[in-house]
Amino acid sequence: MTVDTRKGHPEAGRPLTLRGENLRRAWYRFSRHPMSVVGLVMVAAIILLAILAPYVTPYPKHAGAFVDYRNAGKPPSAAHWLGTDVFGRDILTRIIFAFRGALVMGIGVLVLVVPLGVVLGLIAGYAKGTLLETVIMRVTDVFLALPPLILALAVCAVMRPTLFNSMMAVCVSWWPWYTRLVYGMTSSVRNEFYVKAAELTGASRFHILFREILPNCIAPIFTKMTLDMGWVILTGASLSFVGLGEQPPKPALGTMVSDGAKYLPAQWWIAVFPAIAIMVVVLAFNLLGDGVKDMLATEEGS
Amino acid sequence: MGRELLRRIGLSIFVLFGLSILIFVIARVVPGDPARLALGPRAPEWAVQNLRLEMHLDKPIYEQYWLWLVGLVHGDLGKSLVTRRPVTADIREFLPATLEIVLLSALVMALGGISLGVLSAKYSNSWFDGVMRIVSYLGIVTPAFVWAIIFMLIFGYVFPLLPTTGRLSPGVSAPPTITGMMVLDSLLSGNLAKAWDAFLHLILPAVALAMGGLAQAARITRASMTDNMGKDYVAAETAYGIPFRRILTKYLLKPSLIPTVSVMALDIAALFGNAFLVELIFNYPGLSRYGIQAMLNKDLNAISAVIMVLGVVFVSVNIIIDIVVAYLDPRIGLAGRRNG
Numbered sequence: 209m210t211v212d213t214r215k216g217h218p219e220a221g222r223p224l225t226l227r228g229e230n231l232r233r234a235w236y237r238f239s240r241h242p243m244s245v246v247g248l249v250m251v252a253a254i255i256l257l258a259i260l261a262p263y264v265t266p267y268p269k270h271a272g273a274f275v276d277y278r279n280a281g282k283p284p285s286a287a288h289w290l291g292t293d294v295f296g297r298d299i300l301t302r303i304i305f306a307f308r309g310a311l312v313m314g315i316g317v318l319v320l321v322v323p324l325g326v327v328l329g330l331i332a333g334y335a336k337g338t339l340l341e342t343v344i345m346r347v348t349d350v351f352l353a354l355p356p357l358i359l360a361l362a363v364c365a366v367m368r369p370t371l372f373n374s375m376m377a378v379c380v381s382w383w384p385w386y387t388r389l390v391y392g393m394t395s396s397v398r399n400e401f402y403v404k405a406a407e408l409t410g411a412s413r414f415h416i417l418f419r420e421i422l423p424n425c426i427a428p429i430f431t432k433m434t435l436d437m438g439w440v441i442l443t444g445a446s447l448s449f450v451g452l453g454e455q456p457p458k459p460a461l462g463t464m465v466s467d468g469a470k471y472l473p474a475q476w477w478i479a480v481f482p483a484i485a486i487m488v489v490v491l492a493f494n495l496l497g498d499g500v501k502d503m504l505a506t507e508e509g510s
Numbered sequence: 511m512g513r514e515l516l517r518r519i520g521l522s523i524f525v526l527f528g529l530s531i532l533i534f535v536i537a538r539v540v541p542g543d544p545a546r547l548a549l550g551p552r553a554p555e556w557a558v559q560n561l562r563l564e565m566h567l568d569k570p571i572y573e574q575y576w577l578w579l580v581g582l583v584h585g586d587l588g589k590s591l592v593t594r595r596p597v598t599a600d601i602r603e604f605l606p607a608t609l610e611i612v613l614l615s616a617l618v619m620a621l622g623g624i625s626l627g628v629l630s631a632k633y634s635n636s637w638f639d640g641v642m643r644i645v646s647y648l649g650i651v652t653p654a655f656v657w658a659i660i661f662m663l664i665f666g667y668v669f670p671l672l673p674t675t676g677r678l679s680p681g682v683s684a685p686p687t688i689t690g691m692m693v694l695d696s697l698l699s700g701n702l703a704k705a706w707d708a709f710l711h712l713i714l715p716a717v718a719l720a721m722g723g724l725a726q727a728a729r730i731t732r733a734s735m736t737d738n739m740g741k742d743y744v745a746a747e748t749a750y751g752i753p754f755r756r757i758l759t760k761y762l763l764k765p766s767l768i769p770t771v772s773v774m775a776l777d778i779a780a781l782f783g784n785a786f787l788v789e790l791i792f793n794y795p796g797l798s799r800y801g802i803q804a805m806l807n808k809d810l811n812a813i814s815a816v817i818m819v820l821g822v823v824f825v826s827v828n829i830i831i832d833i834v835v836a837y838l839d840p841r842i843g844l845a846g847r848r849n850g
Contacts, residue, residue, distance in 0.1 A: 350528030357783030365805035
């Protein structure tokens, strides 16, 4: 039982539980750098806008195959804050709707890739020196022999261009990075005493991998995931930029930039605002990721 | 070192062999019927049948792979299903153009990034360092194709100083092909004006490509340099009265560059990847633009050839970077970086 000795202290009465205390400390470390909080707010805003897109956008109909040639190619104005594209569609509306696809891309890829990459990395790292390790790590090397964007492009090229297929393509090129990260950590952690102790007590492989080793690798994985969100979204935008992602008339950030690039410089707003939107998304997740890194790094005591 | 180098090359050959299987699976197994895919749904059945025979699609899958691999080793990658030219001829024409951009870009990235990083470390915590910190962060999060559009707007239209499309100005004839790199070819044939024209066309795409890696290199160099500045040997050298400028260039620079060069392998990967988008924007006839066209046309022979060639180039670049790191830090050696 814990006794509250903080009588008269302003902190008195606050929960003494470890979890509450840890959370408060984590938030303190996270918010020490104001830019992390800015990143968090930006990410929250992007997610909210994407979810509420049909309600917050001025012209929800413009997110599809809508045509209004009387308003085509109009510069930014009070009615269309970011101008209209060559079909007369409101660019702000389309950007906000495109956030949906971008977030689906980011979350979908990470949800599929992280478990696979992490499990393979754990197995390879723990089985160091065996045939299993060699097989897993050499296959990883093969996938890493191509720049990720090129591999994703190649996979995309042979499939029908849809958001889901481009997501699959990014997955193919993304998992080895997690395998390599977790492999490195596992192969150094596996000789720690607590792992040896678990082995001696006859714990199962499953227990050792997922209850002893994995919890000690979770911080870098989590950091990488936050940072990767931005990069996955950017890769998705790059695929749609060359025409191998989400197909028109559905809005995708990359497609909007490449379509708009044809009308530079006269109608610069068609390409420039979606390009800025991509930058903002990557920036937001990077700031958030750096904050998460600070938060988790100090927790490790390093 | 010689032995390590051989081991690394052996490993790379193994990786490339694996890559050839991966590419074969992507190009031949995933799409279902590659011939039908390449010719489109409206092509007559006999044309599809002919192409199937030509691509050996009637043979069992392992034999198809074997034939493809043998062709690969002999430099015969089949015919482009769209242009009907041998893919090797296309690649010979377009690869040097891309290499030219990527080389210049890597140079800009390394020199620019390292010098900016060294300057920020030298004047750390000054206004210059502060500005650099924000600028490099923005540089990293800005995708290459966005840089391309920004540069195109600024230098192509607002201040029309540099050409924004193609490899040469209209009316300028191409130099005789020696290496395929136009700046080099013009120099070799002694035509300085032509070399200058080709060089001007390279600047915008190369710099747009380099920006992300440049910012990254600057950040990493600054971090490792300020880290090393706190080491005892620097204090000792300062105590001996060696001027700081000399310590910087003679003792600090080399060890501080190790992390930068190691990360540059990833940055160069990004260069090759982003070249696909940047060449498209600047309408630059390189391998990447050719590859994109092949992808949009479902030209599977060309796609697999382009990817394989880029794989070979990229793996070779990695070996070169390992050699540079081993030179910078003899303790690491060629074996060290992968496991480090």
